[in-house]
Amino acid sequence: MRQRVVPNALVVQCRLGTTNIDIYTSALSQLGVQLQVESTSKFGIKGTVEGQVAAGSELIGKVSGKLGLEATGELGSKGVPVGRNINDLQFIAQLVIESGKRLIIEDVHYLSIDQREILSYDLKALWDIGCFVTMVGVWGQANMFVRLNGELSGRVEELSIEWGPDDLRTILARGSVALGIDFSREIQNKAIIDAFGNAGLLQRLALRTLDEAKITTEQPPTFKVNNMSWYEGAAMAVADQLNGVYLKFGERVASGIRTRADATGIYAHAMAAIVAADDGMHMNGIPVEHIFTVSHSRQSRIQKSNLKLVLSKIDSLQVDKDGRGLVVTYDADKECVLNVDRQLLFYRKYLTVSWPWEELISEADKLVQ
Structure with missing residues (x-):
């Protein structure tokens, strides 16, 4: 859904050990800008941002001009990289805003509790500046970031994405119409139960079931997929792939x-x-x-x-x-x-x-x- 709604984004993938500095460094590098970190504290960073390529240097120049700052160096290919000392998020945020791209932070559940807390305070500052962030992850309680920083109340909208049985059945129904096939109710029920709310797994099971039935093209007229052995073979094959x-x-x-x-x-x-x-x-x-x-x-x-x-x-x-x-x-x-x-x-x-x-x-x- 994120890829479809925000296709042109600055996507940062978290992993175990990722810090908030890593998030900003990754995002800026996609803009041709390098973040040189000199020191960090729990709720702050100190360093410089420099243009790695001409596009990055030009972006820094534009933002510096809008903020009334003086960019050092030259923009020529042989000049000194443009840099700007930073003690807060404003300059980084303005670089993201000027790029016209949305910052997406994925797999937030890989961040440690401490890093999530730091991010919660950064999110408030970014929101005030007008740099809006989308986060994707798995966590146990609603409004996790609001609990970490109460000032985010009213600034964060949390969308819980769950695939219920009706949603999964709709996926099968729409796919069946497009392909000219008809999954039996028994196979539908079994696949929905086995998917455990995972739409991607449901699609794999459906596709493998069609493989077992030797169906590789659209079926005119509607072909009934009602042999339970096809599904059972598909389920074992998918499980074996996960082995x-x-x-x-x-x-x-x-x-x-x-x-x-x-x-x-x-x-x-x-x-x-x-x-x-x-x-x-x-x-x-x-x-x-x-x-x-x-x-x-x-x-x-x-x-x-x-x-x-x-x-x-x-x-x-x-x-x-x-x-x-x-x-x-x-x-x-x-x-x-x-x-x-x-x-x-x-x-x-x-x-x-x-x-x-x-x-x-x-x-x-x-x-x-």
Whole structure:
């Protein structure tokens, strides 16, 4: 939806470890402008912005003129890069505004709590300047940024994007009309349940079902897709395609756990309880109390205070070298674990998986004994 509504945007993708400085640096680099950071504090930055290319230098010159500032250097190809000292966001904001592009910050859930708080105060300043930002991410409670900074009340509009059963059925209906096919009610219901509110997964299941039915072109007249074996074959095929993704996820988590010296195996027990939680909890948030109850019943030495500390670090266990690949994340304010990748629920439904942390639990139990 974001790509369709705002196609020409400054898109910044967050990953684990991303800071607000990284966001501005990435956005400005897309405009041919370089942010040279000299120092940072919790709620401020100090440095310079310089033109990397002629377009960036020209943009800085325009903004400096509008703000009544003096740009140093020359705009010629052999001149000194244009620069401007900054102690606040105004100059950065004006560069974005002058570019005519909307700043989009995606995967905000990768930002740490501290960085989200800093961003919440920056958003208020940016709004006052007239530089409006769109953020995309997964978080557990409504109006997260307003809770972090009350001054954002009335300045932020939060849109909760959920695909309900009726929405998913509409996707199938419209696609069916376009292709000249008719999915049976039974297949529709099964696909909608298996999609777990994920429109992309629903489309994959529908496409694979058509592959199983040997349908590759528009069907005149309407062709009835009513053989349940076609769908079952499609579901197994899609689950098998996801196998590599979650095997890698399991390996990364297990590798990260092994670096933690912990005789109780608390990391492994926590992951086991999280991944095994029922679908409803994954859809709405897995409470710490549930994770503790399950973990403590398997290893009585696990304490809730230690468990919360471990949960605050589970993000770093999952991501790859580029800081991407989050499947579940911990919301400390709500004290629950959120599922950010619902394909996991479909995957575990169709494939029996032996997760590597179960072996780690056995090893830890032997050490305790």
